[in-house]
Amino acid sequence: xxxxxxxxxxxxxxxxxLASVAEFTHHRDIDALDHSLVLSLAELISxxxxxxxxxxxxxxxxxxxxxVCSRNAAGAFVVEALDPSRDGDPIDTIVCAMETLEAISxxxxxxxxxxxxxxxxxxAAIGALMLESEDSLDGVRNMVEGxxxxxxxxxxxxxxxxxxxxxxxxxxxxxxxxxxxxxxxQRQRARAAxxxxxxxxxxxxxxxxxxxxxxxxxxxxxxINDTYGHVYGDEVxxxxxxxxxxxxxxxxxxxxxxxxxxxxxxxxxxxxxxxMALDRFRHFVAEHAFPQVGHVTVSIGYARITENDYPEIVxxxxxxxxxxAKENGRNSVHGYEALTERGELGAAVALGSIDLF
Numbered sequence: 534x535x536x537x538x539x540x541x542x543x544x545x546x547x548x549x550x551l552a553s554v555a556e557f558t559h560h561r562d563i564d565a566l567d568h569s570l571v572l573s574l575a576e577l578i579s580x581x582x583x584x585x586x587x588x589x590x591x592x593x594x595x596x597x598x599x600x601v602c603s604r605n606a607a608g609a610f611v612v613e614a615l616d617p618s619r620d621g622d623p624i625d626t627i628v629c630a631m632e633t634l635e636a637i638s639x640x641x642x643x644x645x646x647x648x649x650x651x652x653x654x655x656x657a658a659i660g661a662l663m664l665e666s667e668d669s670l671d672g673v674r675n676m677v678e679g680x681x682x683x684x685x686x687x688x689x690x691x692x693x694x695x696x697x698x699x700x701x702x703x704x705x706x707x708x709x710x711x712x713x714x715x716x717x718x719q720r721q722r723a724r725a726a727x728x729x730x731x732x733x734x735x736x737x738x739x740x741x742x743x744x745x746x747x748x749x750x751x752x753x754x755x756x757i758n759d760t761y762g763h764v765y766g767d768e769v770x771x772x773x774x775x776x777x778x779x780x781x782x783x784x785x786x787x788x789x790x791x792x793x794x795x796x797x798x799x800x801x802x803x804x805x806x807x808x809m810a811l812d813r814f815r816h817f818v819a820e821h822a823f824p825q826v827g828h829v830t831v832s833i834g835y836a837r838i839t840e841n842d843y844p845e846i847v848x849x850x851x852x853x854x855x856x857x858a859k860e861n862g863r864n865s866v867h868g869y870e871a872l873t874e875r876g877e878l879g880a881a882v883a884l885g886s887i888d889l890f
Contacts, residue, residue: 550676553577558687562710566691568612570684571602571662575610578673580666581645586617586627587652587660595628596660597783617783623647623663631658636678638671646670652681654689697789699767700774705790712844715744715798720840745807746847747797747835748855752863754793757826765825772823773831780814804837804868811835812866819864830864837870853878 553576557569571583582603586596599615622641630637630649634656637649648670652660662681664670670677695707703711751757751769758766770793777787777795786798801807811833819830834855838847850869857878858867872878 549577554683558683561691562714563688563691566687567600570680571600572610572612574664574677574680575602578664579668580664582665584663585660586663588631588658596624627661627663630661634658636674638674648674648677650677650681652685654685659685659688700771700789702774702795703786703788705788708788708796709844711786711798715838716840716842723840743801743803744838745799745801745835746838746851747799747811747833748851749795749797749831749833750855750859751793752830752832757829761826769823769826769829773818776818776821777814780817804870807835808866808868815864815866832858832863833866834858835868
């Protein structure tokens with residue numbers, strides 16, 4: 534039986550281990566960190582695949598994201614994100630490891646050796662690493678467990694710096710990086726389409742044709758604070774953030790910009806679909822009774838992100854649509870493109886409360 538380290542080259546395992554850890558922990562973007570982790574492990578150990586499954590905050594699915602690194606037909610490693618709604622083996626095995634907080638080492642019916650290591654934080658599983666190989670993985674279990682601990686600790690640090698403390702949504706500090714990444718994906722799609730290349734080579738999150746930026750503002754929020762106090766105002770913000778997590782998809786990215794303002798990056802095939810998703814959420818909020826406060830409404834403005842945009846440009850468009858919504862009755866959803874086509878924006882509108890870069 535071959536050693537799991539047989540693929541190491543250019544130095545002893547210790548040197549490669551240190552270089553590998555340094556490589557994947559230099560990322561501050563969590564998606565890039567996930568991709569780098571599975572690729573680092575796949576290059577370090579003789580495996581057929583490395584899979585990272587993570588459990589999200591909504592807990593609507595046993596697994597909310599899946600990133601796998603495997604070899605293509607040419608033998609090169611390829612990292613891709615997969616649909617997290619799948620079930621059956623090996624997902625059942627991964628979920629079992631997360632629920633029991635115990636590593637699982639077994640051999641599948643086709644003879645593949647499999648090692649599943651839960652990733653823990655605060656005595657709970659946030660995900661798991663699964664390695665598959667033709668050879669036994671018992672010799673690398675301690676090392677993979679070490680990677681899982683490093684990853685769990687590093688994710689905690691990133692979440693603390695990237696997340697809003699009250700709601701747990703991404704904060705405005707992380708917004709520009711996320712938006713820049715989406716703009717990069719849009720440009721990649723445009724170049725691939727122009728060259729007639731296969732767009733399936735792009736990341737999973739780039740599979741949709743259009744990305745929309747939406748700005749949400751709680752109507753008359755100052756009145757809520759003045760009438761009921763900041764404790765109940767914070768509770769409205771917290772509950773609204775929870776509703777956003779449950780209403781939008783895992784692939785949609787949610788931010789709190791501070792105060793009563795939220796930003797969403799959502800994927801939709803066209804403006805009609807984007808508008809329906811946002812208006813459905815607006816209607817849900819309006820129908821919900823918040824403790825003590827009662828019914829609360831929100832106004833939403835949104836704009837399409839194109840490959841030629843800059844963050845401040847698309848924010849300006851969405852903010853103009855939000856301004857229109859608040860000046861025309863509130864509790865509504867408006868898109869910049871539709872407003873422009875109908876000539877309803879008129880002269881340039883002064884920017885609202887969103888600070889640009």
